Amino acid sequence: xxxxxxxxxxxxxxxxxxxxxxxxxxxxxxxxxxxxxxxxxxxxxxxxxxxxxxxxxxxxxxxxxxxxxxxxxxxxxxxxxxxxxxxxxxxxxxxxxxxxxxxxxxxxxxxxxxxxxxxxxxxxxxxxxxxxxxxxxxxxxxxxxxxxxxxxxxxxxxxxxxxxxxxxxxxxxxxxxxxxxxxxxxxxxxxxxxxxxxxxxxxxxxxxxxxxxxxxxxxxxxxxxxxxxxxxxxxx
Amino acid sequence: xxxxxxxxxxxxxxxxxxxxxxxxxxxxxxxxxxxxxxxxxxxxxxxxxxxxxxxxxxxxxxxxxxxxxxxxxxxxxxxxxxxxxxxxxxxxxxxxxxxxxxxxxxxxxxxxxxxxxxxxxxxxxxxxxxxxxxxxxxxxxxxxxxxxxxxxxxxxxxxxxxxxxxxxxxxxxxxxxxxxxxxxxxxxxxxxxxxxxxxxxxxxxxxxxxxxxxxxxxxxxxxxxxx
Numbered sequence: 011x012x013x014x015x016x017x018x019x020x021x022x023x024x025x026x027x028x029x030x031x032x033x034x035x036x037x038x039x040x041x042x043x044x045x046x047x048x049x050x051x052x053x054x055x056x057x058x059x060x061x062x063x064x065x066x067x068x069x070x071x072x073x074x075x076x077x078x079x080x081x082x083x084x085x086x087x088x089x090x091x092x093x094x095x096x097x098x099x100x101x102x103x104x105x106x107x108x109x110x111x112x113x114x115x116x117x118x119x120x121x122x123x124x125x126x127x128x129x130x131x132x133x134x135x136x137x138x139x140x141x142x143x144x145x146x147x148x149x150x151x152x153x154x155x156x157x158x159x160x161x162x163x164x165x166x167x168x169x170x171x172x173x174x175x176x177x178x179x180x181x182x183x184x185x186x187x188x189x190x191x192x193x194x195x196x197x198x199x200x201x202x203x204x205x206x207x208x209x210x211x212x213x214x215x216x217x218x219x220x221x222x223x224x225x226x227x228x229x230x231x232x233x234x235x236x237x238x239x240x241x242x243x244x245x246x
Numbered sequence: 247x248x249x250x251x252x253x254x255x256x257x258x259x260x261x262x263x264x265x266x267x268x269x270x271x272x273x274x275x276x277x278x279x280x281x282x283x284x285x286x287x288x289x290x291x292x293x294x295x296x297x298x299x300x301x302x303x304x305x306x307x308x309x310x311x312x313x314x315x316x317x318x319x320x321x322x323x324x325x326x327x328x329x330x331x332x333x334x335x336x337x338x339x340x341x342x343x344x345x346x347x348x349x350x351x352x353x354x355x356x357x358x359x360x361x362x363x364x365x366x367x368x369x370x371x372x373x374x375x376x377x378x379x380x381x382x383x384x385x386x387x388x389x390x391x392x393x394x395x396x397x398x399x400x401x402x403x404x405x406x407x408x409x410x411x412x413x414x415x416x417x418x419x420x421x422x423x424x425x426x427x428x429x430x431x432x433x434x435x436x437x438x439x440x441x442x443x444x445x446x447x448x449x450x451x452x453x454x455x456x457x458x459x460x461x462x463x464x465x466x467x468x469x470x471x472x473x
Contacts, residue, residue, distance in 0.1 A: 013333040017333075077405075077454075080402070080405050080406055080409065080450075081405050081408065081409060081447050081450035081451065082447060083408075083409040083412040083413075083422075083426070083443065083446050084412075085412040085415070085420075085426050085427070086412070086443035086447075089426050089439050090440065092434075093434055093436055166321060170321070170322075170324070171323070173323040173325045174323075174325055174413065177325075177415075177430075178430055184325055187325055187326070187416070191329075191416050195332060195336065199332075202329045202333055203329065203330065203333045205329050206328075206329030207326075207330070209323055209325065210323070210326040210327075214322070
């Protein structure tokens with residue numbers, strides 16, 4: 011268990027945390043990149059998904075988007091975008107990461123809107139709701155469980171993908187793993203393992219926090235419903 | 247490619263036939279490695295996951311354990327998975343395979359479970375009434391009806407695996423990903439990065455088409471229905 015103790019030694023060294031390129035700095039970078047990417051994905055995907063869902067158009071668009079992005083290797087985007095006019099830095103890392111958040115956000119916004127009970131729509135219409143009143147007071151609240159589950163999937167996906175930015179000088183916690191591999195297994199094994207533990211820990215924490223958040227934002231009346239829906243949407 | 251060339255240098259175009267001609271052998275072997283890694287990991291994942299899917303369709307407890315266990319594994323970023331495995335398994339093909347199998351498994355288990363759950367209870371009752379044993383019920387009725395869902399799972403798992411193989415480059419076995427990574431690290435050599443990317447996407451599309459055809463052949467009864 012030599013490597014384990016090496017990893018523990020690495021994690022126990024305060025300098026490895028407080029250095030200018032230590033864990034704290036990298037964690038900050040990781041969260042800033044992920045946050046910006048998530049925001050960008052939200053700004054693009056939610057309005058589009060809600061509009062497509064409300065109008066009933068674009069069922070195929072959402073399927074095509076998710077199929078295409080699945081085939082594009084993350085590595086490719088992270089290495090190609092810095093070579094374009096965007097240049098090196100967050101301005102090319104963030105859009106590359108955002109792309110992987112779009113499919114779950116788009117798909118859940120679309121299905122969330124599609125699955126609003128037509129009776130609820132009719133009732134709102136009969137009560138004299140305007141189109142925008144209906145959207146904000148009836149349709150969107152009913153779609154909250156779906157929107158929240160898409161948010162969670164996208165956020166976890168982006169935080170995980172941000173790890174790869176380090177391979178292309180993009181920063182984030184993946185730097186620790188990347189540096190360790192740079193040293194080679196014999197010298198950097200402990201650092202690689204320590205980095206792996208930190209990254210895995212971060213992903214699991216984000217997932218856990220958002221799972222709790224998802225439950226919290228879902229109106230009580232919709233909770234049972236959302237559980238069955240979530241199960242269905244998880245199934246391929 | 248140890249020449250010192252800049253991003254806007256004419257020797258560093260986005261696309262270059264001469265790069266492809268000069269490096270056909272390297273591209274070919276990277277593509278082959280990519281193909282092997284994908285096929286082996288999806289096949290291994292399918293061999294493990296389809297029985298696990300059947301098991302979870304039979305028992306609620308097994309379903310909870312298997313789905314939440316694989317869900318947790320799925321949450322861990324792939325680079326972290328390789329980082330957690332490499333110090334123990336070395337910078338080897340095994341490390342990459344184990345990581346890839348893990349990710350593919352979740353998708354295939356879920357697809358199998360979904361497929362089996364979609365079999366109408368009436369059909370199962372009818373087969374039971376006709377005296378089918380448990381084994382025959384599974385192999386002759388339930389599994390064939392679950393084939394479309396299982397095949398969808400295999401297709402998604404394969405396409406995702408093609409993309410994920412590239413990350414194996416950090417461990418030295420990433421197929422076309424190796425070319426992307428070295429192309430980036432050696433002078434940001436654009437033709438290499440873009441050619442490898444295009445090959446990678448083409449491979450994913452080829453699998454998509456191939457598996458769709460196989461699904462059609464395996465489920466003749468769905469033909470003629472509106473898709």
